[in-house]
Amino acid sequence: MYKEKLKFIDLFCGIGGFRIAFEEACEENNVQSECVFSSDIDKYAQDSYEANFGERPAGDITQIDEKEIPDHDILFAGFPCQPFSIIGQMKGMDDTRGTLFFDIARIIKEKEPKAFILENVKQLVGHDGGKTLKVIVQALKDIGYHVQYSVLNALDYGLPQKRERVVIVGHREPIMFTFPNPEKPYKSLKEILEKKVEEKYFASEYIREKRKVKHKSSYYPSIWHENKSGNVCSYPYSCALRSGASHNYLLVNGERRLTPREMFRLQGFPDWYKIIVSDAQAKKQAGNAVPVNMIKAVVEKLLPYVATSLDQASVLREYDLQYNPS
Known part of the structure; x- marks a missing residue:
């Protein structure tokens, strides 16, 4: 009552x-x-x-x-x-x-x-x-x-x-x-990141190796932040999600993009929340x-x-x- x-x-x-x-x-x-x-x-x-x-x-x-x-x-x-x-x-x-x-x-x-x-x-x-x-x-x-x-x-x-x-x-x-x-x-990134992720979110093997040569992370799991000039840093958390195009790329362990569900989790949305839009719209919505x-x-x-x-x-x-x- x-x-x-x-x-x-x-x-x-x-x-x-x-x-x-x-x-x-x-x-x-x-x-x-x-x-x-x-x-x-x-x-x-x-x-x-x-x-x-x-x-x-x-x-x-x-x-x-x-x-x-x-x-x-x-x-x-x-x-x-x-x-x-x-x-x-x-x-x-x-x-x-x-x-x-x-x-x-x-x-x-x-x-x-x-x-x-x-x-x-x-x-x-x-x-x-x-x-x-x-x-x-x-x-x-x-x-x-x-x-x-x-x-x-x-x-x-x-x-x-x-x-x-x-x-x-x-x-x-x-x-x-x-x-x-x-x-x-x-909350640990382990609680945010999905265990099974579609291949479309992963960078190519060439790109992944290139990034790993450029940067060694002290954290695992980590979110890598790559700016316009190609400089990379990594933390056990994400920097702010953004709604539009950004030169601050967020990469999970330097290997892949965040999935829509992961972006929503980073904003504190529960898993019962239905994501019914495209990946591009989901990124915008999470960022806003x-x-x-x-x-x-x-x-x-x-x-x-x-x-x-x-x-x-x-x-x-x-x-x-x-x-x-x-």
Whole structure:
């Protein structure tokens, strides 16, 4: 028997990384969750989302009336990093017009959820000399939210992938939210890599031998990183998966490409998740996804403040230990 139900919306939902993180965290805390709205403009992402969750996301967020979106407790959004045109004094939300962040802000302003979690690339922190993030934070404060942000790394939350992202958390009430501490160790590559891999993912014998002459790895298994100039390094984890063409090639033990399932595992997607698209689309989708484990760690810290049925005692104790050490 669930203690309560939390409703959420999933903007720029992609293939559902936020949704999986939230639903897992809720289930583990005996809280029922319900997605009441999702949106993504990419057809293939919509296909994957529908295949796995039984709901097809709405399309272009700029064409959606915020008043038509159902009420919800929490909002999730991983949005593109875009510059703002700032003329004169900072005007908060007005400065964001013409960007996709503006659409997030107008929905938050209209629907007033208890909280939100936004995700963006690490470069947002320094984008346009820090002005972009400053405008975002100010706009969210202007519509009535307490806002915190931090750069988190998926490698610190159980995933063998070095993927740094800025996470922005907002809440209507003043709470003692803190970002999750790093969790060590991360999952071994042995748990990620498939045992049987199709031949099409392997490089030719000539290429493999050529790479091995060029580089000797200290780790096994390992992910080799080969850049445009041909320099190779290897680690017992992957560098960040990327959605498009990249000169940073990822190679398992210097021999083959990652399979779609391995890329999804590196992002924390469970094996029940159906991959219904081509290899090229799967690479794009994995590269665009949020790291599930990292977002789940953030959700778990925020959940006691959003779900009224949960005991906040442990949160308060952690806060006291961190800020009022005896």
